[in-house]
Amino acid sequence: MASRSTNPRGASRVRRRVLLGTAVLVVLVALAGLAAYLTRDSRQTSKTSEPHQSSIAASSAASPAESPSPSKRAHALPVPPNTHDPIAFGKAAAAALWSYDTRAYSQAELLTALHRWLTAEIKYADPASVDAVVPSPVLWKEMAANGQFATAKVTEGHFPDSFTRALQADPGTVTQAYVYAVTVSGKQSIAWKGSPAGGAENRVTTLAVQCRPSHPCALAGVMPSVAP
Numbered sequence: 001m002a003s004r005s006t007n008p009r010g011a012s013r014v015r016r017r018v019l020l021g022t023a024v025l026v027v028l029v030a031l032a033g034l035a036a037y038l039t040r041d042s043r044q045t046s047k048t049s050e051p052h053q054s055s056i057a058a059s060s061a062a063s064p065a066e067s068p069s070p071s072k073r074a075h076a077l078p079v080p081p082n083t084h085d086p087i088a089f090g091k092a093a094a095a096a097l098w099s100y101d102t103r104a105y106s107q108a109e110l111l112t113a114l115h116r117w118l119t120a121e122i123k124y125a126d127p128a129s130v131d132a133v134v135p136s137p138v139l140w141k142e143m144a145a146n147g148q149f150a151t152a153k154v155t156e157g158h159f160p161d162s163f164t165r166a167l168q169a170d171p172g173t174v175t176q177a178y179v180y181a182v183t184v185s186g187k188q189s190i191a192w193k194g195s196p197a198g199g200a201e202n203r204v205t206t207l208a209v210q211c212r213p214s215h216p217c218a219l220a221g222v223m224p225s226v227a228p
Contacts, residue, residue, distance in 0.1 A: 076104075077105055077109060077110065077113035078095075078096035078099065078113055078114065078117070079113075079116075080092070080093070080096075080116060080117045080216075080218070080219075081216075081217075082216045083216060083217055084211055084213070084216060084217060085211070085217065086159075086180040086182055086209040086211045086217055087157045087158065087159070087182055088157075088217075089182075089209050089211065089216075089217035089218075089219075090157050090180075090182030090183075090184050090207045090209050091154045091157040091182075091184050092154075093117055093184075093207055093209070093219050094152070094154055094157070094184035094186060094203075094205055094207065095152040095153075095154050095186070096114065096117065096152075097114070097130070097133050097134075097205070097222070098150065098152035098186065098188040098203055099150055099151055099152045099188075100134070100135070100149065100150050101149040101150075102140060102143045102144035102146075102147065102148050102149060103144070103147050103149060104149075106140075107134065107135065107136075107137050107140035108137075110134060111130075111131060111134055114130050114134065115127055115130065117130075117218065117219040118130065118218060118219050118220070119210045119218035119219065119220050120218070121177075121210065124177055124179060124210055124220045125219075125220060125221070126208075126220065126221030126222075129221040129222040129223075129224075130219070130221070130222060132222070133205075133222055143192075146192040146193060146194075147192050147193035148190065148191070148192040149190070149191060149192070150188055150189065150190045150191075151188070151189050152186055152187070152188050152189075152203070153186050153187050153189070154184060154185075154186035155185055155186045155187070156184070156185050156186070157182055157183065157184040157185075158182070158183055159180065159181065159182060159183075160181050160183050160206065160227035160228060161228060162227060163180070163181045163227070177210065178210055178211055178212045178213070179208050179209070179210050179220050180208070180209050180210075180211060181206055181207070181208060181209075181223070181227055182206065182207050182209050183204065183205070183206045183207075183226060183227055183228065184204065184205055184206075184207065185202070185203065185204040186202075186203055186204075187200055187201065187202055187203060188200065188201050188203045204226050205222060205223070205226060206222075206223040206225065206226050206227045207219060207220075207221070207222055207223065208220035208221045208222075208223060
């Protein structure tokens with residue numbers, strides 16, 4: 001295992017993660033999981049890969065009519081919306097993070113596209129948390145061999161209760177970094193070649209979204225724990 005103390009890139013990631021966590025902590029004083037966000041480790045990567053693997057074995061109500069030819073269902077790379085609404089942005093970001101198409105682009109191309117969703121303010125951006133929810137190159141290669149793809153349907157998005165209470169207690173606390181917590185729920189449907197019925201899973205995640213008044217919203221990071 002590489003030593004963090006001798007890895008400048010690793011130190012930079014830790015520094016950005018601490019800054020992002022601090023910004024969110026100003027507002028989310030009671031939000032569970034923030035401590036884990038500052039100390040998260042490689043277990044998150046393996047944990048987030050499990051849904052992609054377990055979904056293959058899951059049964060689903062999908063029908064052949066829901067599995068059109070690859071040319072019709074191929075997905076374009078995700079593009080961030082131009083909005084100043086953190087909930088609307090959070091819902092769009094969650095859909096982008098839950099969707100992929102191994103037939104249409106590479107894992108590296110998807111990561112590059114998702115990084116464009118991140119805030120340009122480096123001290124608040126946590127690309128590692130985004131990378132952790134994308135299948136690894138090895139897993140992507142296996143998925144691509146099966147023509148696996150996923151679509152997402154977002155059903156709801158909201159500010160966590162603790163976030164709302166903190167804002168009500170002190171509305172000015174968010175004005176330093178303008179980072180909001182947004183919890184999004186929905187469903188991810190996965191299918192692959194040779195399978196008329198794919199798999200489906202309910203998904204829920206909490207995102208850190210930056211929405212400064214002078215700029216459209218951008219993603220700051222993906223929280224390791226869901227805040228209700």
